């Protein structure tokens with residue numbers, strides 16, 4: 073459990089901190105114990121709540137927590153629980169909260185001149201006790217979670233998954249895979265021949281797909297009546313095209329199930345798919361705004377809720393020849409610099425032998441989001457934003473086939489987060505209704521591990537200044553689009569405002585509330601419903617303003633369906 077939560081928090085940190093490349097590095101981040109303190113507190117907080125629910129000791133509560141996990145996480149969790157049991161028994165009296173216990177165990181501490189960080193309410197008696205400890209012990213280094221028994225191996229395992237964002241299983245090196253996770257088919261259309269590099273989704277058909285499928289859209293063979301291939305007859309005039317997103321955790325659809333953090337809802341079932349979810353970096357691209365291809369959330373109905381809709385799904389409905397032609401090149405924590413320096417190279421298109429693509433460049437927050445107390449010094453500047461976005465456009469110019477489109481999206485206005493969530497109860501406070509999102513934001517900021525200190529902040533001035541910078545960066549992107557309007561011969565370049573504001577407006581007009589579209593655990597991302605509504609909004613705008621990006625409706629869709637069924641499916 074601890075490992076799991078640890079990772080979850082690391083990913084939250086990863087949302088903004090692209091300098092750190094491994095769990096080991098992440099675990100050094102923050103102050104006052106940083107992520108190590110947060111993990112200790114959340115895990116012990118849940119264990120303590122379970123112990124109340126089941127009338128048992130906190131160590132038994134921790135064991136119970138471990139038992140929810142599948143292997144190998146359960147084994148590691150138990151090893152850790154055994155290791156820490158004596159400490160818990162020694163330190164966790166009935167007057168303690170998870171915060172005080174984690175301070176006593178040195179996962180958390182208080183730097184000179186710093187506030188004492190706590191997420192659960194602190195009674196004055198406990199506060200005094202901690203201040204006494206603080207005053208009478210030399211400054212402590214704090215325990216690093218990745219150094220502890222049981223956890224060490226898991227940190228290594230996770231580092232491996234999270235350090236690379238290219239398909240791990242890809243025999244022919246075309247960047248398409250037959251494996252689901254590890255940047256496989258959850259992220260890009262399934263390869264229909266992993267032994268031939270020229271065969272992959274989005275390829276222009278080789279030899280008319282007479283004998284076999286070369287673009288993985290499931291359409292191939294000869295029509296004996298006409299003597300032409302089906303690919304030519306059904307797709308030849310249809311102007312097929314793919315869709316791709318170069319983005320951050322919003323585009324990757326980062327989602328931590330509420331059921332993992334709500335002590336009254338913890339269950340075996342909620343953790344059943346944990347290995348799969350970790351191998352997808354805690355992202356759910358198969359349900360995301362741009363690249364969702366699943367029909368519904370049924371497979372994950374206990375931990376993912378809401379409708380599914382996407383730009384890809386609509387591109388497919390418009391033209392079934394586009395089947396499987398999607399690429400989700402989104403990485404948690406991505407910002408303009410990490411995109412230009414590394415992530416963009418994971419996007420692959422053969423400029424001569426592939427079909428055009430509609431590309432969304434959607435880095436909607438991390439350029440203004442970080443966890444540092446001097447947050448403004450760590451934000452991207454206008455000049456840097458221009459430089460990095462142009463660098464990515466220059467890369468796209470080398471790889472996008474003629475007829476492509478690139479949509480540059482402005483930044484979101486994260487001020488909505490605080491306004492809509494601050495007084496609501498966070499899942500970690502479910503048992504006693506004693507932790508609000510304000511508390512949660514303050515806590516993360518105290519530890520300097522917030523994914524976005526600027527917006528997730530109780531100080532309105534800081535939130536406003538963050539929004540101001542975001543608007544300046546959006547303006548910079550707009551200017552890049554204006555000045556480069558005729559620089560690229562293979563694609564048309566467009567600027568679009570971030571669709572989130574439009575989605576929220578429409579949602580509220582229908583009587584909804586902002587928080588209903590936000591992820592309950594991180595209080596930062598759009599949830600499944602928000603993802604689906606965003607897809608609809610983007611599509612509506614494309615139809616209205618850029619219909620030539622979508623291509624014509626293929627009159628042969630019904631015929632394709634009747635002849636080729638699900639066209640080989642997706643996974």
Ligand SMILES: *[C@@H]1O[C@H](CO)[C@@H](O)[C@H](O)[C@H]1NC(C)=O
Nearest residue numbers: 123124125126127128129132
């Ligand atoms: C909790 O357990 C203790 C002993 O383990 C028992 O004495 C007590 O009655 C139990 N309380 C409830 C509410 O079941």
Ligand SMILES: *[C@@H]1O[C@H](CO)[C@@H](O)[C@H](O)[C@H]1NC(C)=O
Nearest residue numbers: 269270421422423424425426
């Ligand atoms: C594009 O595809 C052709 C045919 O498969 C291949 O010869 C060429 O090397 C590819 N170009 C790149 C840049 O991969």
Ligand SMILES: *[C@@H]1O[C@H](CO)[C@@H](O)[C@H](O)[C@H]1NC(C)=O
Nearest residue numbers: 365366367368637638641642
């Ligand atoms: C979605 O539903 C259609 C029609 O029932 C089916 O053909 C297709 O395979 C389903 N797709 C997925 C990803 O389950």
Ligand SMILES: *[C@@H]1O[C@H](CO)[C@@H](O)[C@H](O)[C@H]1NC(C)=O
Nearest residue numbers: 458459460461462463464466
């Ligand atoms: C970005 O800045 C670097 C360093 O100053 C420079 O070498 C590069 O040419 C710039 N790139 C663009 C696209 O402006």
Ligand SMILES: *[C@@H]1O[C@H](CO)[C@@H](O)[C@H](O)[C@H]1NC(C)=O
Nearest residue numbers: 330334336337497498499502
């Ligand atoms: C926690 O779970 C309970 C039971 O399902 C639910 O009623 C409650 O709203 C949840 N709390 C939060 C804050 O999500």
Ligand SMILES: *[C@@H]1O[C@H](CO)[C@@H](O)[C@H](O)[C@H]1NC(C)=O
Nearest residue numbers: 529530531532533534535537
């Ligand atoms: C809010 O932040 C601003 C800018 O950092 C600072 O000047 C001000 O004192 C803060 N206000 C409060 C109430 O902390």
